[in-house]
């Protein structure tokens with residue numbers, strides 16, 4: 522049976538038009554200012570050691586799997602093409618909803634592209650546990666809402682307001698926001 526979602530076509534067009542990928546969906550779930558910065562190509566990772574260390578750990582823990590070679594525009598960590606499962610690696614189990622939105626985004630895009638239902642699994646490296654992310658109506662609604670917020674943020678010409686949140690302690694933009 523063909524996989525169906527009311528917003529599939531509009532979602533796909535929006536993603537294509539704005540050049541969105543998984544991290545946009547993670548960022549917008551965490552903090553709209555962070556998502557705005559990312560959408561507008563403002564990135565302080567090069568001078569922020571914590572991010573560089575994180576990237577190095579991620580790369581050395583799990584080199585990019587060959588299963589994702591040739592995937593244009595999507596960057597999940599691993600794909601099981603036979604079982605139709607997409608995996609995304611995360612260092613810790615924190616910010617689960619944001620991480621799961623990223624993983625679900627890949628599964629939704631593959632489901633739209635192939636017309637078949639894909640499964641999404643977040644793999645937590647620190648605990649070696651896997652968390653299945655169901656593409657249920659709530660998750661689909663969350664992704665749809667996130668895409669609407671991203672479209673609005675892409676149109677916004679000034680930095681959106683932000684409040685200090687727990688994430689600020691480890692965010693590469695904390696210096697800019699004055700929340701470090």
Ligand code: SF4
Pocket residue numbers: 552553554555683684685686688689692693694695696698700
């Ligand atoms: S420092 Fe905090 S408010 Fe600023 S972008 Fe990061 S998470 Fe958002």
